[in-house]
Amino acid sequence: MVLLPIVILLMGLGVPLSLGQLAPVPDIIRLGALFDGTEVTPLEAAFIHGINMVNDDRSILIRSRLTSAIDKVPQSDSFKASKKVCQMATSGLAAIFGPSVPSTANHIQSISDTFHIPHIETRWDYSFDRGDYAINIHPHPSSLSKAYADLVKAFGWKSLVLLYENEESMIKLQEVLKYPRHVDTIRLTVRQLYTDTDDYRPLLKEIKTSGATKIVLDCAFNKIEKVLKQADEIGLISDYHSFLITSLDLERVDFSPYKRSNVNITGFRMIDPASPQVSHYLKKWNYRAGDGKGEFHPLYSENILMYDSVRVVAKAMDDLAQIEGFSLNPISCRRSQPLEYGPKLAEYIRRVEYMGLSGEVFFDADGFRTDFQLDLLEKRRDHMYKIGIWTPDVGINVTLTQSEVEGQIVEKLQNKTLRITTSDTTPFIMKKALDVPKEALERMSFEEKYEGYVIDLVKELAKALKFKYKFHMVMDGKYGNVDPKTGEWNGMIRELQDQKADMAVIDLSITLERQSAVDFTMPFMNTGVGILYKKKAPPAPNLFSFLSPLSLDVWIYMTTAYLAISIQMFLLARVTPYEWDNPHPCKSDPDELETQFNVKNALWFGIGSFLCQGSDILPKAISTRMVAGMWWFFTLIMISSYTANLAAFLTAAKMDVPINSADDLAKQTKIKYGTYCCGSTNSFFRGSTIPTYTKLNAFMESAKPSVYTSGNQEGIERVRKEEGAYAFFMEGAAIEYHVERTCDLTQIGGLLDSKGYGIALPPDSPYTSTVSNGILYLQEAGILQQLKIKWWKEMHGGGKCTGSGGEDSAQLGLPNLGGVFIVLLAGMIASCIIAIIEFVWKKRILLQDENESLLAEMWGDFKFAVDLRASDTKPVPKEGSRAGSKSILNDGSHYGTNILEGDREGRKTDHPDDESPYATFNDNYSTTKSHKG
Incomplete structure (x- = not known):
């Protein structure tokens, strides 16, 4: 290490320097290797291949050549292994490789520590206590x-x-x-x-x-x-x-x-086959696809690690040769003479940073390989x-990416035929009404024999995700519950756990207990627990039900008030002077006054005001107007109250039920209630902590006889059979279906909880997310809603009880309002009778001559009345007519021309303004008051 700065300094000053003179290295470097067994192993071939590739590489150890000293040792024979090492070391060794057996390798490590020979291992070793000269290229x-x-x-x-x-x-x-x-x-x-x-x-x-x-x-x-x-x-x-x-x-x-x-x-x-180094390695090996399999493959991890270990040692010796140089002295195990450059060589090996076939090679101070990368496969x-x-x-x-992961799952799904378990449950799965022989029925496919919401749902889902499917019925007919004795699941859940089915599609509620046993997709339908009850039979139709909004007492009081007001108007009009008028406006000094409120008109004014139709007769005096105003206020309140209550009274019979919610059920004991014994609805009540539901559950569990049923259909039949004495808790989707078709059933109140129907898959299914995405697509496309409408509202009698003519319609029928027509008809008949009486009575008065035929006169007038071609005017009888000379008044006035123009003596009639004898007749019946001059 001291020579390195000097060499760099001299080179920087431009001094020609030969590294070979400063760093002598052996021409031949021997590497020893011990291999287990007696035959040539792939590991030995990789060792030799590594040495050859180092010798062929002129960028490393350019002045030296590697040779191998290979020997075989029996497995677990430490004595022979140590003897072989001592024999190799006598000629000088740079490093020793192997063996793979842990017991033998540990003994060789002790020898290497003693003689300072680097010991290179490629086996996995869990020990954290390694010698100073032990280096393992295998990841720890x-x-x-x-x-x-x-x-x-x-x-x-x-x-x-x-x-x-x-x-x-x-x-x-x-x-x-x-x-x-x-x-x-x-x-x-x-x-x-x-x-x-x-x-x-x-x-x-x-x-x-x-x-x-x-x-x-x-x-x-x-x-x-x-x-x-x-x-x-x-x-x-x-x-x-x-x-x-x-x-x-x-x-x-x-x-x-x-x-x-x-x-x-x-x-x-560890080995990436696509890397350039691996490609070069295989090319040098002359490897052909299929030449070696398993442990004999050139890229087998132990073979690659052996190759990399040779390259690491070669690179360490090259670094040492360029800096310091080294020599390999012979070693004698008997004299305990260590390798002189062994400590330096071991230090340089630990410092090596090399990109090998197994990735980047780094060693820590303890000789463990660190900072390596693994590929996930x-x-x-x-x-x-x-x-x-x-x-x-x-x-x-x-x-x-997420899209790539989903694409792989979809690809797997497209190459698979899913086994779908289901159950016969209306309207999800229903048998078709087929009239075929039994042999032909057995040969038919599932979809030829069954129909329903589930089949359509799976068909649309398969179209979206492009998978194939095959239906079968669950063996025990159950959805899936835990057996309290064995703790095992049954039904569809069990089939999914045993992988006998890939999907369970039915009205299977997503519960916490089921979710822990299998996987669920997102819900394809949302529902909840509802109350099924039988409607109360409506009372017999009452033709006069329109009178129900007001009690009999009120009707009597109203009639009395009407008569009293009419009489009061008549009397007040006669008392007050402001209700008397001049009947002949042309006369400035009338002989008589007239009031419009006679008995007949007073009654007409009262009834017209009461029915809100008004009248052409209106009061003039303050007193009569006061009475009229109070009467109008009274009629406003009464008619408004009547109108507001009429619809409620006419439909009250249809809405009359003794219970309206779960709270009403919990507060009484007369009406029994229950659930399906073994379903999610029963589990909902057993697991609920809401006081009302806890009370309901306690009642159901203690009821004798049992209120539980073996299925939803049994519960429906019990509700209908017991005539309002039994209510059944079931899921809202099923209630909605049956209420649409069985008109005497109804749902009481809203849903008690919220739950969803999902598709169940085996635990940890890789397709759960993909199928959920498919359901979401069907929901967004509106297909789920279309299927719901088809099987709930349209197929097999759907809409029967909600149509225009159903019993649940809000429209009122003739039996409810028939009394109004009867009143109208009675009034029409009464008016005809009165008209006949008036006609006969008037004609009888006008006809004074007994020789004249009353029937002939009446027949003539009747033909005139019914003649559509006749005009709206009627001629006055002339003097020559049969009634022209007859007197109709006690004061000598005549009926006919002389009444209008004067009598034979030229005197004027008393009623010059009258236009017809009928007016004269009516004047005699009007109320008059004379004034003396």
Whole structure:
């Protein structure tokens, strides 16, 4: 180190200087290597290949040549290994490589420490206590353990099984074992592979039965394929299982048997095949694809580490040769003479910074390799692909974008036929009404035999995500509940856990308990618990129901008030002088006065005002106007009150129910209520802490006989059968469907809670997010709403009870308002009868001659009345007519021409302004008052 500044200074001054003169190096540098066994191994070939490539590289050790001293030792024979090293050292050794067996390697390390020979290892070694001359190019297990723990954390695994081979594996995976200490929700199970047999099927079957889907496998490379093959035989190689394999040589594993399987296999590698250094290495090796597999592949990690270790030692010796130079003295184990430049060479090896085939090579002061990078690999079809990197400082960094990840999942989904389990539940899945022979029915597909909302939903979802599917009915007909005795799930949930189905699509409520057992997508339909009840039978229609808004007493009082007001108006009009007028405005000094409020007109004024139609007769005096104003105010209030209450009284019978909410049910005991015994609705009441629902649950559990049912259909039938004595709690979507078709059923109040129907998938399914995105697309496109309208409002009698003619319509029928028509008809008939009476009476008075025919006179007038061609004027009878000479008044006035123009004596009639005999007749019936001159 002292010579280095001097050399630099002299070169800076331009002094010609030969490094060879200052740094002598041996022409031949021997590297010793011990390999286990007796045959040529791939590791030995990599060692020789590394030496040859260093000799071919003229940029390193240009004045020296590497040679190898290779020997074989039996495994675990430390005595022979030490003897071989001593034999190699007699000719001078720069470093010793190997062996791989830990017990032998530890003995060789002791020799290297004694004789100061750098000991280069490529095996994984968990020991933190290393000699001064021990250098291991293999990443330390503690760093690899951190990488595995970071991967588990990045993937968010909540439950995993650690499947290991021996005790050394526990050291390699110590960070994974510590992970549950930091995260309480992690469930870790540790299982060891059998040591006395290579049949691991019983162990793997136990893992499958436990429901575990995340497995960390740590075993020898040559056992990986056997473990995976046996796992495939029992169904652990599926879309829903993930394997983290700790071997750094996953690319050397044959995954062709699982090409069509979407099992998730991940791991790490050190060697990037796409790097320029690796390409050059393979070219020099004369490697052809398929020449070597597994441990015999040139890129097998131990082979690459051996190659990199040769390059690291060569580079360290080159650095030492350029600065100080070195020599290799012979070593005798008997004389305990160490290698003179051994400490310098070991120091330079630890200082090396080299970009090798296994990545950047750095060593710390203790000789551990640090700051290395691993590539994260994932299986696609039958190859491993890089999806990210790991570094000690940053951890896992996935290089795939979210769209790329989703694209891979969609690609997997498109190559898969999903098995969908479901159940016969209206209107989600219903049998079609088919009239075919039994043999033909058995040959028909599921979609030919069944129809419903679920089939349409899956069809639209498959169209959006481009997957294939196949339906089947759940074996036990249940949705999924935990057996209290065994603690195991049944129904569709069980089929998903056993991977007998890939989806469960039905009105399956998303609950916390189910969510812990399987995966759920986002809801495709939102609902809640409602109350189903039977409508009260409406009373028999009352033709005079329009009288209901007012009681009988009020009607009597109103009639009495009307008569009283009419009489009062008549009397006040006769009393007050301001209601008397001159009937002949042409006379300045009238002989008589007249009032318009006779009995008939007073009654007409009262009824007209009461019915808000007004009248052509209006009061003039203050007193009569006061009465009229009070009467109008009275009628305004009464008519407004009547109008406001009429609709309510006519529809009150339809809305009359004894309960209106869950609180009403909880406050009474007359009406029983229950739920389906084994569903999410019952679980809602059992788990609720709301006082009202707790009270309802306590009543249902203690009721005798039981109020629980074996299904929703039984609950519906019980509601209808017990005629208002039973209410049934069920989910709002089902209530809505049945209320649309069974008109005597109704929903009481609103929903008691809020829940959703989701598609269930096996635990940790890779397709959960993708299917959720598909449901979101259907929702945004309005397809879910269209399907809801189709199967709830349209198909199979939908809308029956909400149509224009349904019982639930707000329109009133003839039975409710028939009395109004009866009153109208009665008034019309009464008016006709009165008109006939008036007609007969008037004609009888006018006809004084008994010889004249009354019927003939009446018939003539009747024909004139019904003759549509006749005008609106009627001729006055002439003198020559049958009634022209008859007297109709006691004072001598005549009916006819002489009445209008004068009698035979030339006297004027008393009523010159009258236009017809009818006016004269009416004058005799008017109320008059004479004034004396």
